[in-house]
Amino acid sequence: MNNNTHFEEKLRSAGLRPTRQRLKMCEILFDRKKTFHFTIEDLRKILKKKLDTKISQATIYNTINAFKNKGYIKEISLNSDKTYFDTNVTNHHHFYNETTNELVDFHDNDVEEIKLRKNLPGKKIKSIEVLVKVSNK
Amino acid sequence: MNNNTHFEEKLRSAGLRPTRQRLKMCEILFDRKKTFHFTIEDLRKILKKKLDTKISQATIYNTINAFKNKGYIKEISLNSDKTYFDTNVTNHHHFYNETTNELVDFHDNDVEEIKLRKNLPGKKIKSIEVLVKVSNK
DNA sequence: TCAATATATTAGAATGATTCTAAAGTGTTT
DNA sequence: AAACACTTTAGAATCATTCTAATATATTGA
Structure with missing residues (x-):
């Protein structure tokens, strides 16, 4: 099972349609050895670098919120102007x-x-x- | 020593001029039996109720930040759209x-x-x- | 006490993160 | 492939917070 199929399953089993944008975000967030912390801005920069096509800001927020609700990532309680997320x-x-x-x-x-x-x-x-x-x- | 003098000292010793607005906020925050939690919005509502004159939003933020920097209140680490403060x-x-x-x-x-x-x-x-x-x- | 100076307050504008809108696009099901 | 449901999108809207720069107040020192 390659990664793409793996992430498709992951999304599907959570009732999320495996769209191009969601799969790309899965790759960035979950296809790595170590878990990591990020802000929306961090993620937007990574996406910009890795993509030919653009993902809109709203989609990034939508998708991150969907992932959070499904328990794929979590929000870290921290007083900061930006919200931090954790893939752990x-x-x-x-x-x-x-x-x-x-x-x-x-x-x-x-x-x-x-x-x-x-x-x-x-x-x-x-x-x-x-x-x-x-x-x- | 009455409360007003007490709060004047408190402000002065921290290098903050005892202004009408700061003294009023001291009363609300520190002249109580128990410590408490609040957001800027909470505080604004209390001030509105207790005051004849208006305190501007900017002054509330300025003063709360000054109090925080002086260690009179602290910010609570919590993921919320609003910032919570604690007089404890x-x-x-x-x-x-x-x-x-x-x-x-x-x-x-x-x-x-x-x-x-x-x-x-x-x-x-x-x-x-x-x-x-x-x-x- | 009274000017001179330093600091604080103010209304309203600006900023910046996040959410909303509603139109166009894509995925799913039959 | 048609019909439907869900997703993405750009840009507008929202909301907490900070900035601006003009006005007011507090402090200092003669």
Whole structure:
């Protein structure tokens, strides 16, 4: 199964039609060894470089929102003017370097498991995330 | 020492001139039993209710940014279209209810201390924050 | 106290990320 | 291939936030 077929399946199984634009974005986001962080602007630049035809801004937003809703990417909670996304959708934490604006994943062993001591009746826990803000000394 | 004098001192010691607008905002933000969370819009509504004269939007932003820079309030890391602030500037964590958009402080005992296992040479840790996203069942 | 100076406030314009619109295009199903 | 449903598109609209530059207020020092 080549990548294109693979991504077609991935989209189809989520009820998303495999269009040219979506497949191209799949390639960029998921056809790599390591997960990564990006903003819409980052993605737009990559698309511009890799494509002969243009993808409109609205399509990029639409597609990213669709991928987010399907759990293919997730949004990172961070106070920034732009929204950051992560192709690593597993439960994990982040370092944010305020000096350089770098955003880096925690590795599994970088922090002990977060243990809530509280019961939350009537609530469902969607995520537990740690954000460590650092600066260069 | 009455509150007004108190807030004048507070502003002055931070190098901020005690103006009518800043004093009014101090009252609203700091003259209360419990700390609280707010957006600029929340604050604008409160000001509208409590004031005879109008404070311009720009002044609200300017003042909030000044207070943030002086450490009188802090910004909460949260993916939302609006920026949330907190008058509780101590190190603490949050629950965010995605159904209701409610933002609630952890109490000290709601979570075990976060222990980083990683050394960060050349970096200074500015904050370690946990965000627990929940939804109504 | 009163000018001179420095800082703050203001209304409205500008910016920039994101969403909306509605027309044209593409994918799917029969 | 026709009919239908979904997607893409350019550009307009929206909304939070910042900028501008004119006016007002606070501070300083004689």
